[in-house]
Amino acid sequence: MPQGPDLRQDRAVRTRAEILRCAARLFAERGYQQTGIKDVAEQVGMTKGAVYFHFPNKQALAVAVVEALYATWPRTLEAVRAKGLSPLDTVIEMFNEATSAFLNDPIMQAGTRLQNERDVIDVELPLPYVDWTTLISSLLREAAAQGQLAEDVDPEVAARVAVAAFFGAQHISNNLYDRADFAERWREVRDLLFPALRA
Numbered sequence: 001m002p003q004g005p006d007l008r009q010d011r012a013v014r015t016r017a018e019i020l021r022c023a024a025r026l027f028a029e030r031g032y033q034q035t036g037i038k039d040v041a042e043q044v045g046m047t048k049g050a051v052y053f054h055f056p057n058k059q060a061l062a063v064a065v066v067e068a069l070y071a072t073w074p075r076t077l078e079a080v081r082a083k084g085l086s087p088l089d090t091v092i093e094m095f096n097e098a099t100s101a102f103l104n105d106p107i108m109q110a111g112t113r114l115q116n117e118r119d120v121i122d123v124e125l126p127l128p129y130v131d132w133t134t135l136i137s138s139l140l141r142e143a144a145a146q147g148q149l150a151e152d153v154d155p156e157v158a159a160r161v162a163v164a165a166f167f168g169a170q171h172i173s174n175n176l177y178d179r180a181d182f183a184e185r186w187r188e189v190r191d192l193l194f195p196a197l198r199a
């Protein structure tokens, strides 16, 4: 039974996604320089040629992992919005989602490590933190417009402080304890910062 174009297309999409997941696991565990296409091919159980069919080189894999990471947030925001939370509680829930991703998602773990290693990666990666700060700023402006923020709180300042505190806590937890205490460190940031923002 000849496979129709759709079936072939589906298979290629699934194969590409599997290669990306395996590469993410290796990038997260070993870092960019210690990961080779050969390692990815072995991890996914394919030939190097099969990997090269989807990704021309390791740089393309790194870009694809970081782009896959950033592509998740609009979908996450949509899912969080569907919960009907207030803008301020949507901000908290987005950080809750990011905390869970840091603890469980190889794409998040790999994207973060690649961004931290960006200076030794010989391909241009999107700037880190920019999208998050823009997203949190937008939600906090909504909160301000709805009277949810304390009078003296500037949404842009609050967004920069929240993003810096969250990702700083993550960086410290990851470096000191392999993120073992990160959920608690995030709760400390949440419980100290957000009451100070609320009207």
Ligand SMILES: CCC[C@@H]1OCC(CO)=C1C(=O)O
Binding pocket: 069, 070, 108, 111, 112, 113, 115, 116, 127, 128, 129, 130, 131, 132, 167
């Ligand atoms: C240098 C870490 C990069 C940072 O960590 C994960 C993540 C989430 O999207 C980031 C971002 O740049 O937005």
